[in-house]
Amino acid sequence: xxxxxxxxxxxxxxxxxxxxxxxxxxxxxxxxxxxxxxxxxxxxxxxxxxxxxxxxxxxxxxxxxxxxxxxxxxxxxxxxxxxxxxxxxxxxxxxxxxxxxxxxxxxxxxxxxxxxxxxxxxxxxxxxxxxxxxxxxxxxxxxxxxxxxxxxxxxxxxxxxxxxxxxxxxxxxxxxxxxxxxxxxxxxxxxxxxxxxxxxxxxxxxxxxxxxxxxxxxxxxxxxxxxxxxxxxxxxxxxxxxxxxxxxxxxxxxxxxxxxxxxxxxxxxxxxxxxxxxxxxxxxxxxxxxxxxxxxxxxxxxxxxxxxxxxxxxxxxxxxxxxxxxxxxxxxxxxxxxx
Numbered sequence: 001x002x003x004x005x006x007x008x009x010x011x012x013x014x015x016x017x018x019x020x021x022x023x024x025x026x027x028x029x030x031x032x033x034x035x036x037x038x039x040x041x042x043x044x045x046x047x048x049x050x051x052x053x054x055x056x057x058x059x060x061x062x063x064x065x066x067x068x069x070x071x072x073x074x075x076x077x078x079x080x081x082x083x084x085x086x087x088x089x090x091x092x093x094x095x096x097x098x099x100x101x102x103x104x105x106x107x108x109x110x111x112x113x114x115x116x117x118x119x120x121x122x123x124x125x126x127x128x129x130x131x132x133x134x135x136x137x138x139x140x141x142x143x144x145x146x147x148x149x150x151x152x153x154x155x156x157x158x159x160x161x162x163x164x165x166x167x168x169x170x171x172x173x174x175x176x177x178x179x180x181x182x183x184x185x186x187x188x189x190x191x192x193x194x195x196x197x198x199x200x201x202x203x204x205x206x207x208x209x210x211x212x213x214x215x216x217x218x219x220x221x222x223x224x225x226x227x228x229x230x231x232x233x234x235x236x237x238x239x240x241x242x243x244x245x246x247x248x249x250x251x252x253x254x255x256x257x258x259x260x261x262x263x264x265x266x267x268x269x270x271x272x273x274x275x276x277x278x279x280x281x282x283x284x285x286x287x288x289x290x291x292x293x294x295x296x297x298x299x300x301x302x303x304x305x306x307x308x309x310x311x312x313x314x315x316x317x318x319x320x321x322x323x324x325x326x327x328x329x330x331x332x333x334x335x336x337x338x339x
Contacts, residue, residue, distance in 0.1 A: 050075040053107050054087040060102040062125050062149065063184070066093055071108060085110045097124035100150065125183060126237060132183055133243050134235045135250055137257060147234065151182045152260050155236075155246060159253030169275035175258075176245050177238070179265050184235040 053076045060070055071093050086107050087093050097114040114124040126132050147153070155177035164170050234257065238246060249255050308321040319331040 049078045051078055051081070052088045053081050054090060054093050056102050056104055056106050056108060058104050060098050062098045062100050063122055065095055065097050065121075066108075068094055070094075076107075081107050082109070097121070099125050122183060122235070130237050130239055131243050132235050133238050133246060134184075134233050135246065135255065136233045137255075147182060147185055147257065147259060149182055149184055150262070152179050152262055152264070153182060153236075154178050154258040154260060155180060155249070156256040156258060157249035157253045158256070159249065169277055172273040172275050174273035175270055176249055177242055178267050179260070180242070181237040182234055183237050186233060 052073055054071050055074045055076075057070055057072050060066060068090070071090055073088075073090055086109060093108050093113075096116065098112055099114050100112060102108065102112055122132055154175055156173060156175050158171060158173045160170060161172055236246070246255070308319065311318045311320065316332060321329045321331075323329065
């Protein structure tokens, strides 16, 4: 005789089958999530598109040609460097001359280099149409030795006028040039000294730590040592007309260098030369017509020296004066009679 299946066992079987199905679905869902995450990780691990770019290994300075040890070829991600104006081979850069300072690890760009036809050295950094002119200075004129290539300066001259009487001054000072670029200071085209750096480690102090000091000193016979022995000078980039003015100022007067901001290219209005009289408050020229009129005395009328006559009629008296132009002036004085 067959037993009848109880309702409790049927429900338990259905629950077990449902649980298995849910477990399979959950496992499939977890598998898909893990697979997608793995695909994303693999995609992120793939190297991005890169390009070859020539990069400076050390700081490069204007006027000094680039050598083999100055640059290196590196692979950089696309988009991190400009698409145009960079170089992909070392041969395109070696031997070229920077027009301005290029920092270490900076990609070499075309606009930072002088044209190959301009050569190397100072002539490679002079702007076409301009000239490089060197003038002697002293420590004070060179802004206490803080002047660097690439700075911009104004030139002031103190000079004796050719005609002191007409200028009403023995000395005059005026700004003759503005916003002039400094190409070199002494014999250096760069802002870095060629001195050798020495590191000195002292004995341990009270805290048990050693002190390290870095000093810089010019070696005998080095370029820096020769520059210090020479009379200080600066090389300026000027137009031919500015070179003529500067040459005359150097020959007949004393020039002074005034440092200005590199981003200040405004040409300020020149109010003319200043003299020592104007500096201490005295007028620098002859008095103006208005001032002259205030100080001058009114003109004295000349006395009439022509002939004169007196006519007496009774108690009245008339004085007649004859002028040079033929006219006459009469003055009558009437007197009362005494009774």
